[in-house]
Amino acid sequence: MPSWRIRIHAGWTRAGRIQADRTRTGPDQVSAAHESRPANALRIGVLGGGQLGRMLGLAGVPLGFRCLFLDPAADACAAAAGEVLQAAFDDEAAALALARRVDVATFDFENVPESSARAVEAVCPLYPGSKALGASQDRLVEKDLLSSLGAAVPPYHGVASRAELLDALDSVGYPAVLKTRRFGYDGKGQAVLRDGEDLERAWQQLGDSPLILEAFVPFQAECSLIGVRGRQGTTQGTTQGTTRGTTRFWPLTRNVHARGILALSLPGVFDDALQREAERIVQRLMDRLEYTGVLTVEFFLHQGRLLANEFAPRVHNSGHWTIDGAECSQFENHLRAIAGLPLGGTGMTRHSLMFNWIGGLPSRDAALAIDGLHWHEYGKQARPGRKVGHATLTAPSDAALRENAERLAALAGGQFPELLGSLLSGT
Incomplete structure (x- = not known):
């Protein structure tokens, strides 16, 4: 051949x-x-x-x-x-x-x-290798892995037939979320089931693929932790003791989604106990996968504890604020890690908030008139549901950040004022 x-x-x-x-x-x-x-x-x-x-x-x-x-x-x-x-x-x-x-x-x-x-x-x-890539591509494998590491996860069942779906629903109950095991992102490849009619519609749409059924979580907040693990082979203390490979974490970030796509990210609003809990889970995952580079775990905050939802073996949308608001961005630290260079700091340098531009851009010129605004266009053609850019607001105080965020949300229009109100109020 x-x-x-x-x-x-x-x-x-x-x-x-x-x-x-x-x-x-x-x-x-x-x-x-x-x-x-x-x-x-x-x-x-x-x-x-x-x-x-x-x-x-x-x-x-x-x-x-x-x-x-x-x-x-x-x-x-x-x-x-x-x-x-x-x-x-x-x-x-x-x-x-x-x-x-x-x-x-x-x-x-x-x-x-x-x-x-x-x-x-x-x-x-x-870096990261095919081992991490393969685990992240199958939601059932992913949930099994997270559970094996001691992370709390929503109840879930693999589904290969309609009969298995009905059995899983008997166990999980309504409401539930039916997802394809592979190739789903930004809300794609999933459906919320609240009754039998939803079940029939979802089965018609998704039933040709291997599936996973998960309990619906009435979460208090969605959040993500981004960490980076180097390939130096050095040893550094962590909340667990010591691990091979230098590992650092950015602050746990609160996220708000619109139609399944990330809209807003606000770092540094959770207490130290939740930060340490999230770090333990991400550290264990990195160690199990012998990981090099940036890795993100998304969580639900439910009844005061973190439930691991999924992980991404890459730089992540919820970490874009790190370009303008952290000592070293997730992008630079990922490159440092895979190149075998010392890692940069992950602390916040200023109060920060990221807006994701989905489907189109607000007025750049008007946005740039807001103090502390950092504008990022991706050079992509606008279309519904497509990420075409983002902006990060930085400010010396929480009060200044909130004031400027309200100005930007009003300028952007659409759902942003309501989403921002929910984010800042913690609801």
């Missing part, structure tokens, strides 16, 4: 994109040549070219890093931060071509096929 390789054309094409074509060749003809470059110019491969990849690439510039992205979209927004190899995520030949041009690789979303991740791992270091 002939093998395939991607031939990268020299030079740039439209929007800084490099093109790939396939030619039949034997394995002895595949070249892994790296161009000459400055000593610190580490080459980072990123599977994914969305806004998370874009922000990784931008964070790498001050470190002397250069990013090469793989993404199927002709208009991948990471093109603003580096070269983009346009190819499907399941194109293992393209993944190999990327791996041969870089020193270390990562990914910017967890639905990269595990086969492509393994293809990259065979050629260059991939």
Whole structure:
């Protein structure tokens, strides 16, 4: 059987994109040549070219890093931060071509096929590895893993047939949430079941896929903890004692969603006991997965305790505030970790609040007139439900943050005033 390789054309094409074509060749003809470059110019491969990849690439510039992205979209927004190899995520030949041009690789979303991740791992270091990627891609495997680590989770059951769904409902009861086990994000691939009519509609929509049924949680708040674990192999004290690999955590962040998509994130509002509880869970998960890089666990706060909902083996939307409001951003620290560099601090430098722009942008010029506003556009075409940018407000005091947040919410309109009111009131 002939093998395939991607031939990268020299030079740039439209929007800084490099093109790939396939030619039949034997394995002895595949070249892994790296161009000459400055000593610190580490080459980072990123599977994914969305806004998370874009922000990784931008964070790498001050470190002397250069990013090469793989993404199927002709208009991948990471093109603003580096070269983009346009190819499907399941194109293992393209993944190999990327791996041969870089020193270390990562990914910017967890639905990269595990086969492509393994293809990259065979050629260059991939952080986090395919083990973490595979665990995060299946909600049932994910829940089993979190539960095995001692994390409290909502009651759940795997569902492979309608009969199993009915049995699971007998155990969990209404209301419940039916989800596909794989490839769900931002509220996609799930349905809330409140009665038999909901069950029938959901089964028609989702029944062709392996499923998981979870108890509906009437939570007090949604929150997330983002941590970063280095690959130095050093030892550092934590709330659990000591662990291999330096690990640091940003403040636990309260999140508000609109139609299943993150709308607002407010860090530093939970007490130390909840912070330590969340850190213990994330630390155990990182240790079990032998993790390198940034990892996020999303929680429900229910009756005063944390219930682990899911984890993301990557930089996370709820951590965008760290670019402007923390000692070192999640993006820079992820790059530091996978490059084997010392990790940066994760403390808040100012009171911060992130607004996610979904489906369109408010007036940039009017927003920039608000004190402490940091504007981030992704260069994406606006469409309903699409994340096209964010803004982070920073302020020297909680009172100043609230005042400016109310101004920005009024400017943005839509659901933002109501969502912000809920966030700031703690309801």
